[in-house]
Amino acid sequence: MSWKKVFGTLLALLLLVGCQPKSSTLEVQNAWARPSIAGQNDAVYFVIANGTSQDDTLLSASVEIASSTELHMSMSEANDVMTMKPMQEVAVPAHQNVEFAPGGYHVMLVGLAKPLEAGDTFPIRLIFKTAGQIQVQVTVKEQ
Amino acid sequence: MDRKLAWVGLASLALIALAIVATLMLGKPPQFRGTTYDPLVPAPEIALKKANGEEYRLTDQKGKVVLLYFGYTYCPDICPTTLATLKQAYTNLGSDANKVEIVFITVDPDRDTPQSMQRYVNQFDASFIGLSGSTADLQPVWTEYGIFRELGPKDASGNYIVSHTARILVVDKQGNLHLSYPYGEQWQDILFDLRLLINQGGSQG
Numbered sequence: 237m238s239w240k241k242v243f244g245t246l247l248a249l250l251l252l253v254g255c256q257p258k259s260s261t262l263e264v265q266n267a268w269a270r271p272s273i274a275g276q277n278d279a280v281y282f283v284i285a286n287g288t289s290q291d292d293t294l295l296s297a298s299v300e301i302a303s304s305t306e307l308h309m310s311m312s313e314a315n316d317v318m319t320m321k322p323m324q325e326v327a328v329p330a331h332q333n334v335e336f337a338p339g340g341y342h343v344m345l346v347g348l349a350k351p352l353e354a355g356d357t358f359p360i361r362l363i364f365k366t367a368g369q370i371q372v373q374v375t376v377k378e379q
Numbered sequence: 380m381d382r383k384l385a386w387v388g389l390a391s392l393a394l395i396a397l398a399i400v401a402t403l404m405l406g407k408p409p410q411f412r413g414t415t416y417d418p419l420v421p422a423p424e425i426a427l428k429k430a431n432g433e434e435y436r437l438t439d440q441k442g443k444v445v446l447l448y449f450g451y452t453y454c455p456d457i458c459p460t461t462l463a464t465l466k467q468a469y470t471n472l473g474s475d476a477n478k479v480e481i482v483f484i485t486v487d488p489d490r491d492t493p494q495s496m497q498r499y500v501n502q503f504d505a506s507f508i509g510l511s512g513s514t515a516d517l518q519p520v521w522t523e524y525g526i527f528r529e530l531g532p533k534d535a536s537g538n539y540i541v542s543h544t545a546r547i548l549v550v551d552k553q554g555n556l557h558l559s560y561p562y563g564e565q566w567q568d569i570l571f572d573l574r575l576l577i578n579q580g581g582s583q584g
Contacts, residue, residue: 317545338457
């Protein structure tokens with residue numbers, strides 16, 4: 237085995253490990269939302285890292301700064317048409333990361349009670365079937 | 380003597396080949412990263428009210444590159460993501476930004492006024508333009524630009540989702556529909572094409 241091969245294998249292993257949750261618990265990481273104005277809607281994005289050996293399910297989300305929230309998935313239909321589908325729940329399989337990101341899963345905030353400016357933070361509470369309630373801070377930023 | 384002749388012959392051949400390649404390259408249209416309209420078609424007129432009450436006419440914008448994007452202010456994900464992408468391309472144009480106009484047109488006139496559309500785009504850049512009007516005013520625009528829209532069912536609070544065509548359409552300085560991008564295009568690719576379109580055709584725009 238050449239050094240190149242050894243290096244390549246190590247790199248591939250490292251990359252693989254990088255996609256797996258690092259801790260042995262279920263964590264919600266890098267929560268963010270775009271700046272928005274009062275009365276308008278917004279979306280919260282984050283990564284759910286399920287480091288446990290048990291499948292889990294995201295059941296709901298809530299924030300104090302909006303009148304309601306919905307779990308959504310944006311998806312493309314034929315001919316460049318984009319739509320959003322309300323999700324009753326989102327599966328978070330064991331040892332996997334589920335990404336909530338622009339153009340995919342997101343928590344829609346309906347009717348913001350106040351404007352959100354870059355640098356602001358606010359709490360979001362996520363309810364999981366097994367992990368229970370997890371609260372994290374959402375950072376407001378452009379991208 | 381023979382050798383000298385052979386060299387001259389070879390050199391001439393090389394020069395001719397070079398000339399052919401150069402002509403081919405110069406004659407080629409620029410390579411855009413977006414989808415090119417083939418053939419280019421004159422962009423249908425758009426005449427809609429702006430937030431300040433003035434009428435916006437697409438035909439008045441000749442000489443500028445105009446990016447058209449259709450969406451709605453209730454939209455939490457696809458529309459803001461696309462406008463944020465357009466903002467990045469726009470900002471990176473630097474001093475050429477005044478040669479480009481970014482226009483956001485509603486697919487949801489029952490909820491969007493010219494004012495709410497303008498407030499929405501102001502979050503990204505105050506020089507973007509938000510347009511709305513009556514369904515009767517907008518229907519011909521959606522039809523002529525191939526914009527599909529479908530209102531989803533109303534929920535308990537009366538809210539609804541609008542499925543809509545999420546392509547960005549680009550009108551060149553001569554007023555032709557020139558390029559389009561699907562949802563998810565990188566801002567760097569849009570910036571690349573905008574620079575080509577700005578410099579295209581010299582001062583004839």
